[in-house]
Amino acid sequence: MITEEELDELIICKKCHTLHKKVPLSKRKKAFCSKCDTLLYQDNSNMIDTTLALVIAAAISLFIAFKFTIVTIDIKGLEKSLTIYALFMVILEQHQYIVGVMFIFLIFIFPITIILSMLILLILMKLKKGGYLVQRLLILLAHIRPWSMVDIFFISLLVAMVKLFDYAYIELGVSFIALIFTLILDIIITKNISFYELWDLHTKIYGRVDE
């Protein structure tokens, strides 16, 4: 029988599911899969601090992106602004409940949940408190991470703007820039954070959880 400590020394590549044995890394070094060159893990001693800073920035820019105008179009003097609030209103007016509810979840509720739970999780891990809550948040994050579609929303926004380009004068709002910031921060966070290592740290900080 293999002990948990021995199992903790193993890692399976997320892409090709090849089993690897972990080796200690020197500073700023990364380990890649031997079969498909996917990043397995990296030396990242102050991951929690860096990620926490990035998540706070992402939370602020996400708040701005959802609060203010994303774009304003002007067709011969008729103005219309795109905000998340306007989205809710129009969806309710047009009785597009299925698409609307999906849209609100994918664009609004899931991204906010992800950012907020990361924020709470990282603060708690930094304070070394609330082990059970941290565990639940990590599980929640694993479940909803595939369902956040802010990046796809941004591409759709660009497509829609190109479609309108011939008919309307388009003015970019504050939220448009905030949206770009959110996406860049999201990419950096995804590169920086590793859930494998967060779980490792969870075990180190709070000990093994037995239910």
Add this chain to the structure above:
Amino acid sequence: MSKKAEYIRCHICEAVNYVNEKEIACRRCHEDIAHDLQLSYHKTLAFLITAIIFYIPANIYPILISKQFGKTTTNTIMGGIIHLWEAGSYPIALIILLASVFVPLLKFILIIYLLISTKYNLSSSKIDKHKLFYITEVIGPWSMVDVFVVIILSVLIHFSGIQIYPGEGATAFGLMVFFTMISALSFDPRLINNSKGNNFNDKS
């Protein structure tokens, strides 16, 4: 089956688990990992069929309805792409074509291939199958582009004279994407491990 194939990766916390018949919960996050493989297979198949069924109305019914001074025009997905191509917006037409025609079809084909090859033990490399599954998971949400574009347009073009509404096709399309994603999520990678083929699960 070799003994090494029983190392599996928890899909929640990514921990390596050594699974025997009795254990079904992950040693670290205590979420279920070893589901019944037959159940996972059938769930994937059922959600895939649902998605394919939704794909038909998604293409037949209009995805976009525009009302211009009382005159109603409708656009299906293919109609919209052809319209854009004729208007000269080639890049946009290509993005929409990729996102809403190729990506869903590719996903259907990939999931069908994975299901058939694991069921009938087609001898191809397991690494390739795992990579295909990974691709399926990554490209999944990108088909939502068209639905999002329609919703954004319906918010922006909302004047008294001219309005744009999402059509029935948009609902069907959104549900189609939803079900393909669920289908991919319910596919258990262990199905690939348990099928015959080149064994790769060596420690390195």
